[in-house]
Amino acid sequence: MKNGKLINDLPDGEKPREKMIRLGTGSLGDDELIAIFLRTGVPGENAIAIGRRLLDNHGGLPGLARTEIQILAKEHGLGPAKACQLAAAFELGNRLARRKLDLVELTSPEKIYHFMAPQMQSLRTESLRVIVLDSRLRCLTVQEVSHGSSNQTVALIRDVLRPVLLNQSNNFAVVHNHPSGDSSPSRADDRFTKSLAEGAELLDLTLTDHVIVGRPSSNSQPYYSYAESGKLL
Missing domain, CATH: 3.40.140.10 (Cytidine Deaminase, domain 2)
Incomplete structure (x- = not known):
């Protein structure tokens, strides 16, 4: 799959949303989960490719979770709104983990x-x-x-x-x-x-x-x- 290929042009079995509905969230890779949040890509790079680039540039999910919103917002294909969406997703995960351990x-x-x-x-x-x-x-x-x-x-x-x-x-x-x-x-x-x-x-x-x-x-x-x-x- 080339980076510039639109997600809508992928076979149904490879589209993140359809794959999630059919097989569950655990079937998606980290880059595909990020693509769900991003929704759209940029010319020459679809949302999955952007997710893969973010993971490579920031040391995987742990590094990406530590990256400040201001730095994420400067990444090509993100901007402030999508950077905030990613940060909010990581924070929700943190809070859920805490709630499970409260008792x-x-x-x-x-x-x-x-x-x-x-x-x-x-x-x-x-x-x-x-x-x-x-x-x-x-x-x-x-x-x-x-x-x-x-x-x-x-x-x-x-x-x-x-x-x-x-x-x-x-x-x-x-x-x-x-x-x-x-x-x-x-x-x-x-x-x-x-x-x-x-x-x-x-x-x-x-x-x-x-x-x-x-x-x-x-x-x-x-x-x-x-x-x-x-x-x-």
């Missing part, structure tokens, strides 16, 4: 990782978030308390503990992301976690874990857990 008891670092990764792996700067937990370690609320650069975020201990106290809870976890994808903790991460655990203990609060969200790769784990590593008080 899960966050009793392990793996569960915390899967709870937070959909929204944090796509961030281009570091963000520190507090998960306030009930007595069964289910999420009551998630609040961002700090965000920073591509390799550092700074938070005060009182800012982290404030949402826990305001929600009258005794249990909480903290999560932050490494945009590089490497979940290994830094010395600053170690110092912060030690101070936070000490501050929580003084107020009779329980820090269940500090999880660093990275990305799956052959060279590193997708997350790092201070509790799992035995580095919490």
